Amino acid sequence: MKDKYICIHGHFYQPPRENPWLNEVEIQESASPFHDWNERISNECYARNSASRILGEGGAIVDIMNNYSRISFNFGPTLLEWMQKKDPETYQAILDADKESCERFSGHGSALAQVYNHMIMPLANSRDKHTQVIWGKHDFKQRFGRDPEGMWLGETAANTETLEVLAEHGIKFTILSPYQANKFRKIGDKEWHDGVGAKIDPRRAYRCNLPSGRSIALFFYDGPVSQGIAFEGLLNSGERFAHRLGSTLDQQAKEPQLMHIATDGETYGHHHRFGEMALSYAIRFIEEQHHATLTVYGEFLEKHPPEYEAKITEDTSWSCAHGVERWRSNCGCNTGGNGNWNQEWRGPLRDAFDWLRDQLAPLYEKEMKKLTADPWITRNDYIEVIMDRSEENVKQFIASHTSRNLNKEEESRFLSLLDMQYHTMLMYTSCGWFFDEVTGIETVQDIYYAARALQLAYGINSQDYRTGFLKLLAKAESNIPDYGNAAEVYNKHVKPTIINLLRVGAHYAVASLFSDKPENLNLYSYSATSENYDLLEAGRLKLATGQAKIHSNITWNEDVFTFAVLHMGDHQLFGGVRKFIDDSTFKVMHLELSNAFNRGNVSEVIMLLDKYFESHYYSFWHLFKDDQKKILDQVLEQTMHNIENDFLNVYNNNYPLMQAMRRLAMPLPRPLLTTVEYIVNNRLQQEIAKPEINPQEVQKLLNEAERMNVKLNAETLSFDMAKRVQDLMQQLGQYPDNVNLMDLLIDLINLFRKSPVEPEYWHAQNIAFMMRKEIYEDYKHWSDKGDEGAADWCRKFDQLYQSLNLKA
Structure with a gap:
């Protein structure tokens, strides 16, 4: 319908998890069978939204959609850095989606930038505010190939100075909670209307005139519908989700309306399994019903510039009812983990970090000037090195920011000073204050960043900043008596991990x-x-x-x-x-x-x-942690081989007896049951991993598991089998003429249909879907002309397509 629009914004973000000394995310056992939580969430959410399923009758997949090309979204720069290295396929799909959205939305991309490491901007000093925006903007432009129109603020935390910084750097708009609005009026009117308590119409764009004379557009998202995604089960039904989005639009109104929501992007697939599919279905439903038009913020602004203006309430956010107190005081906001705990530690933690930042700034400034570099311009530009650490680029950066040639030792000093500043920025990542306990993984991660900054500072001037820092950190008391306070956590857990x-x-x-x-x-x-x-x-x-x-x-x-x-x-x-x-x-x-x-x-x-x-x-x-596991795996290989032989001997020697007991419905003694379970599960894993996998052997083992009432290790086997089918599909994508490979895939997929092992063939389905779009028609053309080989190929591929639950 004309002038009725819907925009869905997803804030995709994970706190940086890298070891500050290694610049790598180390193994996290709690994320098993994945290496770490970034990898797990990427599999459950980020990748899924790049190729989300739309289901038809009987649950068959009728289409696959890149959700990012139809919604508004932002990704945290530090998350994209990880993704570029560790999940390049999803990373590229996100970049491609933005290019596709530019064509769909009148030249306006769906991607927004984000302040670099999710700092709470109202609590940052002016210098850090500028660096956060400059780094976020540069990171975005390098990845997406265009300047960002909008920028996401960490926790949507804002004040006037923050908006001034955004506007100064050419950001056209940002997204806020309706509870952050203070007052509003139609442009040209004299009287302001009270907006406190979300008394503002979220269906408009608002202009915010700033003291400097600049202005920025504000979008206040629809609070009830955004909350409904998390608490009303809207993602249980894509059609219900779509109806809820459209229900807030006034079909009788003559002025343009924008219904828009903002939620954590992880809602779609990680927090709510299959949430990405509900999103895809809602998008398709909206597009087909024509009651409203999908858009993104940049396109809406161009078509409908603000007719209203607004002022914000200072120092507010979307996740703290008390403004921004969640990141500096015991305001009462928490995740509800333990009712007896308090968050008095938040203030002392911020005080310690502020002290460290303010101690290191003069050191940085003084030493950079000795190297003939402008300290703060150089820091703002350091994002050019963060994104490209090749020797050629770094050499060029040093030369362009100093007025004389530096020797080798001075170059190292120059880079150490910048790395020190980099970590004083990262230690303010908002997640460190968000949760309930100072010893939580997110808070300790921020302390790691502080420890790295301290180490670099000591290497520059041999001055002891750590004693003063720990004195302040000791005031951040833990709710867990055994931990004492944050200084004790530093000494017991952070200090031993410091690397030189x-x-x-x-x-x-x-x-x-x-x-x-x-x-x-x-x-x-x-x-x-x-x-x-x-x-x-x-x-x-x-x-x-x-x-x-x-x-x-x-x-x-x-x-x-x-x-x-x-x-x-x-x-x-x-x-x-x-x-x-x-x-x-x-x-x-x-x-x-x-x-x-x-x-x-x-x-x-x-x-x-x-x-x-x-x-x-x-x-x-x-x-280091990953190498400990790697070496232990090597060491254990022979040990496990010996154990397996022992189990196999017990299995073979007692097999007739165990079969007889099963026929008599007698339960196996626990040692024998454990032996059978170990042998069958282990053999299945080995068979799946073989270069020449044999479906008949797999079938025998599955039959054995059923006959002996073996509990299969479903999670591990499902993971392994899905990966194997993915690898085979990739081979088929490279060599599509291989009909025997299609037969093998069909046999393997059908084997597990009635077993407790339920592999998720997500990657394989994507490959098959693309093959049908890009290759199938060529074979169909020759099949229609009487080519028997092409006809056989089409029949086999149709069979494979259906076995993967895809519908032509």
């Missing part, structure tokens, strides 16, 4: 034992190059010695270390690392250790390690 070049050297020394090419290793945000690397082996014993140059790819700081590490089998490792002294010292150490090892004198080797490395002594526990 020596610690990286220790990791390298141990990791080299398990590497095929140990002379050159990339270690997350570091690189290691070894000289004089020597590996001796005697049975299970290994001794590695050498010199290694450890280089930080972030700060370009580097040093050379001497190392020696003894592996006694399993995870028993003893090693030492220390700064390289000279060649002669190294040669003597190497000779003594080698001689002792070759004589088989392990105790002498250990004594020599103690002699040469003293307190610089390391073990398996000094490895």
Whole structure:
């Protein structure tokens, strides 16, 4: 209907989870079977919305839609950085959706920018406000290839200064909660109307005139409908969702109306399973019914500039009834985890961070000026390095921001100063205050960032800022008596994880034992190059010695270390690392250790390690988390093989007896039942993983599981099977003529239809859907002309398509 519009906004965001020293998200066991929660949520939500299903009769998939191309959305820059590296397919689909939306919405893209790391802007100082917007804008332009029209504020937290900063940097609009409106009036009228308590019509765009003379457009989303998605079950039915969206539009009104909602994007698929499908169905329903037109904010603004103006209530947000107190005081807002807890820790935590920021700013400013760089312009531009750390780009950045050539040490100092500032920004990520307890993972993550900033500061001027910081942090008391306060958490949990070049050297020394090419290793945000690397082996014993140059790819700081590490089998490792002294010292150490090892004198080797490395002594526990698991998996491989043989012997020796007991409906003794379950599940996993998977063998094992009443490991097998079918479909996409591969896929998919294992063939369905759009018609053309081979291909593909629950 003319001048009636609907806009759905999704705020897609996860707090940064990277280890601040490694710039990588380490393994998170709670996200299993995925590596970490970013990966899990991407699978459940971000990827799903890039290829969401629309179902027809009988639940068959009739279409696949990229939701991002039809809604308004923003992604946190730090999340997109992770996605670009770890989930490039979804990342590209998001970028493609924005380009597609530009064609759909009169040249206006569906993507909005976001302040860089979700800082609560009203609580930030002016300098940080500008950097957050500059970084967010640059990140957006580099990814989406255009300037952003709108920008999402962390928690929609706003005040006049925040809006001034947005407007100053060319941002045309932002989205706020209706409870953030203070007053409004029609442009040209003298009298203001009270807007407090959401007494403002969310179906209009509003102009906010700012003290500087600039202005910015504001959209106050529909609060009740946005809340209804979370609490009224609107995503249980796509049609009901669509009706609810349209129900707020006044069909009799003559002025343009925009019904728009804003929610966390994770609602669609992560918080509500299949929520992305309800969204797709609602979008298709709206498009087909023509009661309203889908739009995005930029298009609506161009077609219908604001006829009303509004003022906001200062220091407000969408998730705190008390303004922005949730991020600095015990206001009462929490997640309801424990009614006996309080959040008095929030104020002291912010005070500690503010103190650290204000202590480090003069240091940064003074040292940057020594390097002939403008401190704050350089920091604002540092996003150019954050997004491209190639040596060529960094060299160019340094040269363009300094008025003289810097030597190697000065270049490292320059980059260390900027990395220090980067982490003083990240420590203000809003999630650190949002939840109930100061020892929560989100809060501790912010303390990690502070610890990294402290470490960098100490490396620059050797001044102790940590004592003052911890004194303030001690005032942030935990609700859990065993933890005490945030300073104790720092000392017990954060401090032991701090990494320096020596610690990286220790990791390298141990990791080299398990590497095929140990002379050159990339270690997350570091690189290691070894000289004089020597590996001796005697049975299970290994001794590695050498010199290694450890280089930080972030700060370009580097040093050379001497190392020696003894592996006694399993995870028993003893090693030492220390700064390289000279060649002669190294040669003597190497000779003594080698001689002792070759004589088989392990105790002498250990004594020599103690002699040469003293307190610089390391073990398996000094490895980074992912590599600990990698090495344990290698170590366990032989152990598990031995256990499997033992189980197999018990299984084979007692199989007739177990069969007889099953025929008599007698329960198996627990040890025998455990044996059967282990063998059948393990064999199924092995069969699924084989290069030449055999459907008949899989069927036999499934029959065995049913016959012996075995409880299958459904989650693991479903995950493995879905991945295997995905890999086979990718092969088919590359070699579509392979009819035998289609037969194999059909057989495998049909095998599990009536079993407890329910693989989700999401990726495979996407590939099949694209093949039908891009390849199928060519085969159909030749089939219609009498080509029997093409006709057979079409029949097989139709069968595969249906087995994947897709409907032509």
